[in-house]
Each structure stands twice: as C-alpha cells, then as structure tokens.
Amino acid sequence: MLLSNLKGMYKTLFIVVLLTLSLNIKSLANTPMRTGVLRIELNKFKNSFILTIYNKEGSVFATVYRDEEDGEYKVKGADKKINNDLLKGIRAYYLDYGLMVFDADAIQSGQFPIYVGSQMKYIKASEIKTPLASYQGWQSFFKTVFIKTNSGSFICSDTVSLKKVPNADKYSYGVKKVSGDWAYVECLKTCEQCPAGTIIKGWVRWRDKNKLLVDIFYFC
Secondary structure, eight states, X not given: OHHHHHHHHHHHHHHHHHHHHHHHHHTTXXXXXXXXXXXXXXXXXXXXXXXXXXXXXXXXXXXXXXXXXXXXXXEEESSTTOOGGGGGGSSEEEGGGTEEEEEEXXXXXXXXXXXXXXXXXXXXXXXXXXXXXXXXXXXXXXXXXXXXXXXXOOOBSOTXXXXXXXXXGGSOEEEEEEETTEEEEEEOTTTTOOSTTOOOEEEEEOEETTEEOSEEEOOO
C-alpha cells in the first residue's frame, strides 16, 4: 500500500511539473518557429556572465544576468517597460534551471537572429560559446526534448491510416526519430512511467508549417 501511494505521489508531482514547464509553450502558438532554436544554458556560464540581446540596428534590447544578492537570473531592459514577463514570448525561459531557448535562424554575419514574440532580435555569436550555447535545426532539437499531445495532436499507429493509439493522450513521450513533420515516440518509463507491462508507441504529427502541434518540455 505504501509503495502504491508513493508511486501515486510521484506521478502527481511529475504532472504538476510538466504542466508548469509547458505554460509558456502555448503562448508561442502564433509565433513563427523559423529554422531552429538557440539553446543557452545560463547555469554553465560564470556568475559574472551577462547575456546581451540586441535590436536590429545594434542597440541593446535587454540583458540577462545573475543577481549577486539572491543568485537568481533577472532581465534588465534598455526600456524600463521590459522585464521578466516580456521574455515569456520566447520558446523557453526557466529561471530555476538557468535555461533559455529562442526560436532562431542559423548564424548570419556573426549573429544569431532570435525571436521574442514576433520581434526579431540578435545575439552575437562571439559573446556565447558552445557547448554552453548551441543552435540546432528543429528536427535535431526535437530529438532532445520530451512531448505530450494536446487538442491539436494525437498518437497514431502509422502516418497513413492515422489510427489512434488508445489512451495514448494520458502519457508523455520521448522522441525516438523524426521524419519531416512526423515523429516516432515511446512513452517515458523513467518519468511518469508507462502502463503496466506495456510500452505505448507510435507516430505523432508534431508541426504544421510554422505551428507546433504538441507540448514540449525539457526535464524529466
């Protein structure tokens, strides 16, 4: 009985975390996905590191820095109206994990074009270094995340008949391979677990042109 209760508690905790980490994904439903993402692991940089985001003309749009007093990451905008709330318009911004993910295009003239909402901004490649920051095309990036279906997607047995896999919407999935707009996925045994004795797997259409059709999250 105790073991059963513990499993239930862990599953509930995972679902809460999953929902929390998925909140800002839905705000980007109408934002162009562009060609890939720029992922920046702030926690891997020195405490003194400052990430600078530039406007098209080269002026500073905002900076992201670690506060010396409380150790938390904060945003300081050139315009006083710019604050942490504004960065909810990027693909992912998790202060507790020091993770930022921008919809982006490949490097151009030493700069990464990134998107805050529908606005194009820039991050200079010379100011960030791999592996602390990396650009990935969407197909490569999608293999590194976890997904959960929503009202715009479902798991099916194949991409022709589109036969739905029963009860598949109850679970989250790891991406095994990507073929165009489709991804082959399997339920996560290490997170919220798969149903007893069964591994749910199948295909999901993960994007439609510039629209993401599934919820993605980064931590298990």
